[in-house]
Amino acid sequence: MSSARSRSLRLPAVLLAVGLLAAACGSATGAAAKSRRAAPARATAVAGGTATYALQPTDTFNWIFPYESSAGEEPWVLAADENMWMPLYFEGSGNQPTIDQSLSLAYPPVFSDHDRTITIRLKPRTWSDGKPVTTRDVQFALDLLKAGESRVATYTPGQFPDNVASVDYVSRTTFVLHMKQSYSQQWLLDDELVQIFPMPQHAWDRESAGGPVGNDDLTPAGAKKVFDFLYGQSEHLATYATNPLWKVVDGAWYLTSYSAATGQMTMTARASYRGPQRPHLHKVVFDVFTSDTAEVDALRNGTVDYGYIPYSDLGLKSYFQSHGYTVAPWNTDYVQDAELGYTGPYAKFVKQLYIRQALQHLIDERLYLDTALHHTGQLTYGPAPDIAGDVWASPQERTDPDPYSVAAAAKLLDGHGWKKGAGGYLTCRQPGTGARQCGAGIAAGTPLRLLMDYTTPSASTAAQAEAFATAAKAAGVDIVLAPESATTMFSVDGVCPPGPCNFAIALYPLWFQNYGDMSILPIGDAQYAKGNYYGGGYYSPRYQQLLQQAVTHSGISSIYAAEDYLSRNVASLWFPTGDNQISVVSDKLHGWRPQQVFGNWLQSRWYFTKAG
Template identity: 30%
Template sequence: MTKPVGPRRLSKAAVLLAALATTAACGGSGGGGSNGADGPTGSPVHGGVVRVAEAPSTFPNAIWPFDTASQESTVNTTQFQQLLYRPLYYWGLNDKVSLDPDVSIGQTPTWSADGNTVTIQLKPWKWSNGETVTAQDALFWINMSAAETTTGGNYTPPNTAIGAKYFPDNIASATASGQTLTLTLNTQVNQTWFLDNELSQIVPMPLAWDVTGAGQQGKCATDAFGSDAMKSDCAADYNYLSAASTKGSEYLSNPLWSVVNGPWKLKSYDGTSGAYGMVPNPSYSGPQKPYLDEVDFVPYTSATKEYADLQAGSSGANAIDFGYLPAENAATFNAKNPDTGNPLSGQGYYTNAPTYLDSIEYYQINFANPTVGPLFKQPYFTKALQETVDQQGMIDGIYKGWAYPTTGAVPAEPAGNPLSPKSAAEKATYDPAAAKQLLSSHGWDTNQTPAVCTSPGTGANQCGDGIAAGTKAAYTLEYPSGSTANDTMAADMRSDAAKAGISINTVSKAQNTIGTEGVACSPSQPAGCQWQALLYGGWVFNPDYYPTGDALFATGAGPNIWGFSDPKLDQLAAKVTKSNDVNDMYAYEDYIANDQPVIYIPNTLQTNEVTKKLHIDAGDPFQGFEPEYWYYTK
């Protein structure tokens, strides 16, 4: 999920914004405490309000948990929707890359002997309107995903050339009876992958949402899976629900969104400023009921303003209780004691132990852009571009050690991912001279910046297919505004690329503006053909928890808005979805290392400034929030 740059298959859209972004830590943060490792140890107090700082110009803008590709971000999903509506399966509590059975609505799946049928028993949790969460609610979401393949943000189309099918095209039949959901498949699957990446997408939806308009009953939830009636009935529901999902001014007045099954319900929402508040859902059936009376999310237009509010102290009536420390204000990272040198200790805050997100950080390059797409389609060019990114320099300089390098398509941190020996040994390199040599050896005149193609053609020493004589090695990179760290990083990347003869025009825009621009190029979305490179954020592997890449890098995958396509990569990724042999996963990893679909940049450590009386949980590697585990201490 896309992770915003600043505070996830979720797009992680906001981590770089604040560098040490509060809102990026899924469930609060690791242990936390005045020494940066152990939180307040007093007895829990029931009650109280926690005010959380949002990353600059970044706030949720979709409430219905059936997101389009442009809405797929951690800000919308793990930090907002999942507080209200729990998915069938839940990952990430206590900073672990693993499934959490107790917090999941679905029981452990059982498989038939031939591996073709999977059966799931749903726990009889309650919706806030008193109805029981049933298998029909899960089938409602499945029917919607089957009907709305062109709009669903998690959808990856079948690849007939290699016999690959993804959810829901790999489902032959789906039925619901009481608490029992039964799925029969039409293809062989890796059962671990199917749970981690396919079943993980499902979010049970209340029957109160099966409507085509206010007071107009729909049939999507009860139609037979795959039927013509399902397609038309779900389309009618979709048109109404998707429109209502983005009308922030009506979130509170529209009865749709008052029906929740998560630990929280929405108390307030301002679609203009981005402020919103949550209060406990008294009907929540899960194991951990909230201690707090309320959690309020406070918007900011810049990290500078947020830091000024932290400097004002933690004791005021409108003080921030859970905030982020901008990179330019942080002390150098001390792994043994992250609270060392905390400039806000005197204001009543502690720095919690950092969380390593299960993510990769990068900026997107548009392979479908008619001007620069041909450049990005040349593996030598993207390799050269990567060689100009000084990840370690950024980590030591901009982030003062509060970051770690992205070295490939599978996260090296935290522990728990299947890393090939090659991936495990991979290091981030910085060599502008080697990058310049790569360009010059492929027909570019690098005596000027931008370099110019002087040897067009497809030969080994030529510029490559689609690159005409006189083409310049230049493109525009848009990045999120509101952060000095982002400004510095963009300037550094521009300067370092110029050393190799590559010219990058950097332009800052609001995070949500970049998110809106970031759509795939198609006849129906011509604007998706215009952008050239976007630093919107990297990827948190949620809900594709098994990092096979089919959900992100496969041809036509919903989040793959940059138009990357490689038939060999598709074949390797598809094989992993059917095979339990980890060597097939390793083959995918090793291949993509030489066929780079994005430009990697550092992952920032996720940590927070927390008021000293507030205990927070151990963090979540998938960049969400679980404030039901937070409490003030006596």
């Protein structure tokens, strides 16, 4: 239910389409191999200390309120929030896409009444000011979500909290959700209950900074005023480290310094924290560098404990391994796809299944994975991540339904009335809605010209976009490439839907959809359901039926059916999915393995060692 729209793999120069992609193929042999070196034999753990973690240049912390805005919904933002405010159910257990019960704020839910009723009991936890976490904090959070749902990035109409009929707050530790109908227990836990973040009602239930704390959330009008106040406070980045609101946390960490200018932030361990995974370190500095070169230099100089190397610098792997570092790709449960514009000037093309299938045939995933991504990542054929050990990808999604073939793409288009004209590009010669005609809204003589936006300065993304456009030209499709900054992509493409979508294709670097930001099941319920925010306005009545089956029936077959339909229907264009990063970690820092499946740092596990 999220978008990693600003993530990029920043290489120093843009590769030149297919030719340079192929030339780079041999440069990353063994890049995915993980170092297995053990810690020094006599190393002992050190209590305290400060570790420095390198964020990538655009991975700035630009939101703090646990209900994220569309612009602030990024995995690194959620990672920071989840270390300060604990979710009811914590997504990702080690390298497995499941709920981590040990880090969850509540005990496993109890379902009854044909799964229409969910009883939830809170674990004993306290806020940083000593007040207990109670169901009043859950009530406050749910009241705010209902009041401000249209501004919350994870909200999809008809889903949580719209599908909740009522809530009973039985005691300070137990509450009961009554759903409007029976749903799959798996879906309720993995995609719905994970959205609940109890919030400190006793500190946040106010309508202004100087106003009194009351019970304003208990009325819809009051809840809206409180939501608007907190949402507005989150827009003031410069006050993140000083605003007393953000000091009241129930997690193990809180923000102690933050620079809105550079994005650098420091999180300090909470001394009074008594929950799971009590921190070993005293502080963690999350540093942001102006370039990959600057970050690699900091690794060389020993001023970064946990950083990364870009794909272009994989040749430095042996250097860092011989200088006291472990190099390990961070494989995450994400999916890379290019968003399609189902509303706006290109909708008449995008809505044609045969055009989407033809475009998919022009994407050489194996080439992109082996070259632009240097063998690091996985092939992607649908909405479910196909990583080792993940049970959610269906058998169909593990094979390519539309393999790379310029000839197959050209045949599809020719069979629907497109013929090459001047310059070798296709124009519609058979307008109409018949089986061998161009399709609704496409007039005679219309050129098959599509605008493709992609984010800079990711050379990996540019290389894939250019290779795709080159293959498309061979089939007669005119792909107009429009490299844009992340900021522009956010402000232009990022507001679609409701649209109109002024693009045919929008490609963001590394990955687009990440399950684990309020969603575990990869059934596309947030990205492609009716009223979606991240699917470019995609809508299919058949998919809605399959989605309804997946969310109301237990078992994996209905989940597979929804995934398979999106895959074969080419709801988005599927691209290979790169790893989160190639991590470079000091051998003095331990506890960071396994790297969490949804990209959470889990810095409470980290600790330094020294020679005994």
